[in-house]
Amino acid sequence: MTDAQWFIDSARKQYNELAGGVERHFESVATQLRDWLPEGFQPPRPPPPPPRTFTPATYWNHVNRWVSRNTALSAGIFAFVGTGAVLVFIQRSTHVKKRRARKSNNGARTEAVVLAGSPTSPLTTAIAMDLERRGFIVYVITSTKEDEEHLRKQSRADVLPFDLDLIHPDKAEGQMQRFHHFLSRHHHAFDGASAHRLTLAGVILVPDFSTVTVGSIAQLSPExxxxxxxxxxxxxxxVARHMLPLVTEFKSRILLLTPNVVSSLRPPYRAIESTVSSALGAFAASLSSELSLQGLHACHFKLGNIEIAGSKQKRDEIKRARSMPGTSIRKLHEAIFDALHSSNPSRTWHVGRGSLIYDLIGSWMPSGVVSWTMGLQHAPRNEDQQTPESEDSSSDRSITWEKV
Structure with missing residues (x-):
């Protein structure tokens, strides 16, 4: 036997003796405790767990039970609350909607608009100023030096005159070619800026009805x-004919703005205005049909009574005080922007107080009823048949745009 084996056997023997001694000691202590405790004694059992109780019904359970008992009333409440929430959301989203023209990465303006209307007309000026504030480059068609001077007095860097000679077709073609080249070439906002190109967002046609002659047909001269x-x-x-090639190439829109109240009611002594409005409406319908074949859009704006702040004369203020106020021109500005940028704009837009209602009245009510409603049952007694409105055929009449 080696020394290592002898050492291991000696250690195991000592461990066994120690374990046996400890076990005998605990058995002796247990025997003494059993002898000391009285007979029949048992340690107390642990207390039983508390009985399982259910928590009272929550607020949501009460609501569910009430909804189950009042199904019809609950559906009405939910419908009312849901509809109100949707309307509030739509109103807020429309109110905070930002209508701004697109710009390049360096912040330069990229969308141009051609505005065809009298530059001195309050309506044309208001539309041009609003489009410029929204980020468009506005080109206003001019025919005289006075028109150009009027635009320069506005002190707007992006409201520019566009000289288009409509009397001489050859000259007009050359001017359109130069404008096309200007839109197609590369532009630099500043030295070192990346190049960008312009695009034609739309052409806005605003015929000026302020100088239309008012009077009886018998007295209206051929001139x-x-x-x-x-x-x-x-x-x-x-103007639309000259712009059509650019509209087709740049996938632009054509917007035509005409007054709608007089043309819908067709009252006496307004034959020229009614005829001109009807002719332009028919032209807008045909133009829209032709452009739709190419996937393009033409929108006809039928305008009612629209107020333009800062351009009212004393006589207009007196008339307006006796009638309902017109629609703010802001509605027209927002509608024009939406027509230029909407993916699928409507063909017809009614903007201004009385535009839609008078359109419906003129389309569905008999002419005799319309005349009776307007109080036009008898012709004037004076032989020249001049109406009081014939004195109000100045340029200020374009501010309210048909107040009947």
């Missing part, structure tokens, strides 16, 4: 008819 048809109808059609 008055020719002047109105040439200046309002033919001029508008010619």
């Amino acid at each position: 008055a008819w020719a002047t109105a048809l040439n200046a309002k109808v033919l001029h508008t059609i010619t």
Whole structure:
């Protein structure tokens, strides 16, 4: 036997003796305790767990039970609350909607708009200023030096005159080619900036109805008819014709703005205005049909009573005090922007107080009922048949746009 084996056996023997001694000691202590405790004694059992109780019904359970008992009333409440929430959300989202033209990465303006209307007209000026504030480059068609001077007095860097000679077709073609080249070439906002190109967002046609002659058909001269048809109808059609190639290439929109109240009711002594408005409406419908074949859009804005702040005369203020106020021109600005940027704009837009209602009245009510409603049952007694409105055919009448 080796020394290692002897050492291991000796250690195991000592461990066994120690374990046996400890076990005998605990058995002796247990025997003494059993002898000391009285007979029949048992240690107390642990207390039983508390009985399982259910918590009272929550508020949500009460609500569920009430809804189950009042199904019809609950459906009405939910419908009312849901509809109100949707309307509030739509109103807030529409109110806070930002209508701004697109810009390049360096912040330069990239969308151009051609505005065809009298530069001195309050409506044309208001539309041009609003489009410029929204980030468009506005080109206003001018024909005289006075029109250009009027635009320069506005002190707007992005409201520019666009000289288009509609009398000489060859000259007009050259001017359109230069404008096309200007839109197509690369532009730099500043030295070192990345190049960008312009795009034509739309062409806005605003015939000026402020100078339309008012009077009976018997007294309207052929010259008055020719002047109105040439200046309002033919001029508008010619501008649209020259712009159509650019509209087709840049996938732009054409917007036509005409007053709608007089043309819908067709009252007496307004034959020229009713005829011009109807002719432009028919032109807008045909133009929209043709452009739709190419996937393009033409929108006809039928305008009612629209107020333009800062351009009212004393006589207009007196008339307005006796009638309902017009719609703020802000509604027109927002509608024009939406028509330029909407993916699928409507063909017809009614903007301004009385535009839609008078359109419905003129379309569905008999002419006799319309005349009776307007109080036009009898012709004037004076032989010249001049109406009080014939004195109000100045340029200020374009501010309210048809107040009947």
